[in-house]
Amino acid sequence: MRPKADGAWHLHQHTRDLDAFVLFSSISWNVGTPGAANYAAANGFLEALALHRHGMQGLRAELLGLPAGEREPRLTTALAQQISRIFAMPVDRLAHDVGLTDLGMDSLLAGQIRIMLAKHLEIDFPTMGLMRGPTIAELAAAALARMLGETSGTATASAPRG
Structure with missing residues (x-):
């Protein structure tokens, strides 16, 4: 430093x-x-x-900071590391393209993810946005948009998964 x-x-x-x-x-x-x-x-x-x-x-x-094209991939990787800790699973087993609810996220884990987003990114991300089941990549895009003030940053699942 x-x-x-x-x-x-x-x-x-x-x-x-x-x-x-x-x-x-x-x-x-x-x-x-x-x-x-x-x-x-x-x-x-x-x-x-x-x-x-x-x-x-x-x-x-x-x-x-990072060039615009590198921000989202880096944030996706960083979020995956944080979320893997919350889910208590190795980061390499955490798929970036599978919805968080499909990975087993419930409202308690969503609350923990919301707290992590507030602590590390200083954004107030709605729990309901998480409960819609975004993938980690979708969550990173929504979080980045909120950080940059571009949109409401509410992550949405593109389609029901199953």
Whole structure:
């Protein structure tokens, strides 16, 4: 964490009149990455620094994360890791294209997933959206939409599975 944070802070302190001040972050700050807490914390620092430059000093700062095409697949993987813990099953046995209700999710597990989404992604995802039985991939798409403020982000199952 220290090299990334120290480098960004050093550049911040020594640059004032720029056309651009670009920071590269990662979605790991929002979803967590097992075994990489320092990396996630450093990315959180970059987000805070960008806000500091904008709000406190009116300086330019652009925060670039993952390219748009990589966000959803990475979020799908991260959600699968978190959901596998909630379901107490190995992540490699958790199909991304099978509805969560078909994997055995009940209202209690849906509540735990909702809490996990609130904790790691800071979104308020409706339990009923989960109970519709989205796949992990559909849930990732809906969660990402909510995080970006694009839609209501309510996951829907495309068709009854069975």
